[in-house]
Amino acid sequence: MNKRILIISFLSLMSVGGAHADECRDRLVALVGNSTNVQPSKGHIITEPANGPKMENEFFVLSASHMLFKPIDPPNLPWTLTYIDAAYTSPDEGQTWNVAYTFDPETQAEASRNYVETLANSAINVQCxxxxxxxxxxDVLEADMSTTGGEIDTHSKYWVDPANEFVVRAETLSQLGGMDTRFTQTWEPVEGLELPVPE
Known part of the structure; x- marks a missing residue:
């Protein structure tokens, strides 16, 4: 990915009205609301808090119940793996795994669905x-969204492959308690992805 993409310039997004505006918002609501329906993929995530150091990570997703999180910067931090009903950490890059905590998969899945649906349905100022x-x-979809009660306000922009609705890039500016954090994600599908299975 070239420098023009990493340092993205201002996008001139077309204004839409009437039925086109409704269609644009419906598509964004569906995209965000269905974001828990994942496919095997690899993500590169940069997190930039307004009052803290930048963080860089890789995120591998095999399914909604099997994911691997690898810190890049700062280095030498534990890997984190979620598998079915538990989260694990590894201090040695996946050679050994320790249970960090357990959870109920159905409760966790329902909470995730409720969160993204609330976020999606709050969308305003939608542009395509x-x-x-x-x-x-x-295709580029952009909107302001918030969680229940406005606890977290976000402005998100998604770059979507029109052939399959796969999000290849996402930029989010999130505000929690008056503090801004910027997230930049790039994603690619991965055929034949395999992740560790803790014993």
């Missing part, structure tokens, strides 16, 4: 347009 990355044209 297109942008080109490395010669490929993607």
């Amino acid at each position: 347009g297109t942008d080109e990355i490395d010669g490929v044209t993607y």
Whole structure:
């Protein structure tokens, strides 16, 4: 991915009205609301708190109940793995795993669905347009969203492959308690992805 993509310029998103505006919002609501329906993929995530150091991580998703989180910067931090009903940490890059905590998978899944549905249905100031990355044209969806009671306010922008609705890039500015945090994610599908299975 080239520097133009890493340091993205201002996008001129087209304004839409009437039925087009409804269609645009419906698509964003569906995209965010269904975001717990995952496919095998790899993500690169940069987190930039306003009052803290930047963090960089890799995130591997095999299913909603099997995920691996690898810190890159700062280095030498434990890996984290979720598998079925437990979260594990590894101090040695996956050679050994220790149970960090357990949870009820159904309760966890329901909480995740409720969260993304609440976020999706709160969408306002929705805009849709297109942008080109490395010669490929993607649909761009953008909106302001918030959780119940406005505890967390976000402005999110998604670059979506129109052929399959896969989000290849997402930028989010999140505000919690008056503190801003910026998240930049890039994603790619991974065929044949395998993740550790703790014993």
